[in-house]
Amino acid sequence: MVNKKIILSPSVMCSDLTALKEGISELEKVGITDLHVDVIDGAFSPAMPLGIDTIKKVRDITDMNLDIHMMTTNNEFFITEMLNIGVQSISFHVETSLHVDRHINMIKKKGVKVGLALNPATSLSVLDYTLPLCDYVLLMLINPGFATDKNEQQVPYALQKIKDLSNLIQSKSLSTSIQADGRVSLESIPNLLKAGADNLVLGSTSLYRSGRTLLENKQYIDQLISDFQRG
Template sequence: MARIQYAASIMCADLANLESSMAEVEAAGVDALHVDVLDGRFSPSMPLGLETIRRMRQITTLPFDAHIMTTDNEWFVAEMLALGADSVTFHIETTLHVDRLIGLARAAGAKVGIALNPATSLALLEFVLPLVDSVCLMLINPGYATNAAEKQVPYATEKVARLRRMIDDQGLAADVQVDGRVSFATVPDLVRAGATSLVLGSTSLFAKDATLAQNRARLDECIAAGGGIR
């Protein structure tokens, strides 16, 4: 059974009380803080500025899993590496020189991932899959998480399963990360399909009807139901 990693989407926390929110997340026992970096152009959202992220880095020891959703990925990758991100994931749709960004991350000693929008084909990973530590599959359109009506694309689990087969067939160790409406209801099927890293937001770890500790315990049950372990 695969060990499942928890990456807490900090944009879903109380942004007016980030220090206490991060302490609560750390106490809940997650593996990393998932830090969304948006420029307002790639998608209509910009929850965290670079100076805020810089200050966050100073007050928590949790690893930073930076998800860069911008139209100038090279600049933002360099900025996040300079801020001390432990891993950087950038979108292949807006990257002209994918190998160069992978090299920048490697040179800085960081892990590196490629992100794909929901409708982006897995075929784009053909030559770079052996070079990365993870692939992040967006299961909703980036930047629209505040729209409660937005649901996972209907082919979410199928895409996860296909990526898992690609990785396994090549004997690789890359994680399959899923992001977007990763909820109590969807986690078992996502894990069963082959996801190994879950970006947790408002429909799971930060669900409003319970504490983070209670939500974490419920997530552990969902992981077990999908055949994974923590």
């Protein structure tokens, strides 16, 4: 795991949405290649940060990999919309999918990476038959869509769940990536990496943390990753 590439996926909804083009340009300048985009329908959770038309505009202004995290109830509709936009990866929640296998195949047939997203309390047992089909698994470490609650902390079993998933992946000799999402802070990153996460969704407690510039925070995170990889 230590030699596995660590992917940084800044959450676009943590940037200044009134200056989206400038914010994306700044991410590109500091060497970010992946952009995490939450698609929330207002029913799955009480938030709607970006509409479909805005995501289309984001696709027009950047060549970054668009990593879509769907927090939706009508998954087939949103999968189709995201595929038409031309994104690089899509994760959807097992909790709202009646036809998980069908949705996985819809995405894979278009050559797009597919991930299954799990709410904090959702058991890893839902992956029993689908894990080999996934490029990655997104583990929510807080309740999804409630990021505006600055007092919400990662669930106490966050690290254990990542460790358990990492062990499951290794036991099946798979190369599935583990994406950690929710209060991925400068303080928590080392432990998340040790537990087995290799894709970090970055927000207000890390890359966009106040007190430092975006570049300074990026350099600090790079150093944390370097320290981890050196063991």
